[in-house]
Amino acid sequence: MSGKRLFKLGTLAAGALLVASCSKNGNLLEGSDSLSLDGLGKLTRFSSHPGEMFTTQAPHNQVYLFDFDSNHVHSKYMDSINAQARYLKSHPGARIMLAGHTDDRGSREYNVALGERRARAVEHVMRMSGVDRQQMRVVSYGKEKPVNPAHTEEARAENRRVEMTFEAK
Numbered sequence: 001m002s003g004k005r006l007f008k009l010g011t012l013a014a015g016a017l018l019v020a021s022c023s024k025n026g027n028l029l030e031g032s033d034s035l036s037l038d039g040l041g042k043l044t045r046f047s048s049h050p051g052e053m054f055t056t057q058a059p060h061n062q063v064y065l066f067d068f069d070s071n072h073v074h075s076k077y078m079d080s081i082n083a084q085a086r087y088l089k090s091h092p093g094a095r096i097m098l099a100g101h102t103d104d105r106g107s108r109e110y111n112v113a114l115g116e117r118r119a120r121a122v123e124h125v126m127r128m129s130g131v132d133r134q135q136m137r138v139v140s141y142g143k144e145k146p147v148n149p150a151h152t153e154e155a156r157a158e159n160r161r162v163e164m165t166f167e168a169k
Contacts, residue, residue, distance in 0.1 A: 057117035062164040064122060065157065068103070073125055081122065083127035084164060091130065095164045098122050100140040101147075101165045103156035108142060115140030137167070 062084065064077045073081070087093050099117030119138040126136060147156035 001148060032085075041115075043071045064162045064164070066118055066162070068156075068160065069114070071114065071121045073121050074102045078125070082129055085126045085131050088126070088131045088135050089129070092135070095135050095167045097137045097139060097163075097167050099161070099165065100138070100142075101145060101158045101159055101161050102143050104143050104146065104151065105156070106143070108144075108154045111142030112140045118162050122164065123145050132146065 061098070062080055064073065064081070066074075084096070088096065096121040099115070100119035102111040102114050103120075106114070116138065119140060123136050123138055127133065143159070146155070146159045147161070148158045
C-alpha cells in the first residue's frame with residue numbers, strides 16, 4: 001500500500017474515531033456495518049459479510065489541559081503523547097497541528113504567546129520521542145476559540161489547552 005493511500009486511510013480512520021467517540025455505545029453505524037474502538041487509536045471495522053473484519057492502527061485527536069498561566073505538560077498526558085509519537089514515527093506521511101489555547105484572562109498578545117508556549121511544550125515532548133519536526137505544525141489561538149464561553153473557573157480550565165489534530169495533506 002502506498003504511503004499516500006495509507007495516510008488517507010489513517011485520516012479517514014481518525015475522522016471515524018472522532019465520530020465514534022461522540023457516540024453513546026461506540027458504534028458509528030447503526031446498520032450491518034459497524035466500527036468499534038478498542039484501546040488507544042485502534043479501529044476495528046466489522047463488515048456486513050460474515051466473518052469479514054479488518055483492524056488498523058489509527059491516530060486520534062487529543063486535548064491536553066494546562067494549569068493557569070502555565071505551559072507545563074502534566075505527567076498524566078505522557079502516555080497519550082508518547083502513543084501519538086509512536087504512531088507519527090511509524091507513519092512519516094502523517095501530520096499534526098498543535099493548537100495552543102488560553103482562558104479569557106490577560107491581553108490578546110500575552111495569550112497568543114502563552115498558547116504558543118503550550119503548543120511548543122507538547123511539540124518538545126513529541127520531538128524528544130523522536131517525531132520529525134516536519135510532521136508537526138504549531139499555531140496559537142490564545143483566547144480567541146474557547147470551547148466553553150462561560151466565565152467560571154471550570155470553563156476557564158477547559159479553555160487552557162493544546163489540541164492535537166491530525167491533518168490531511
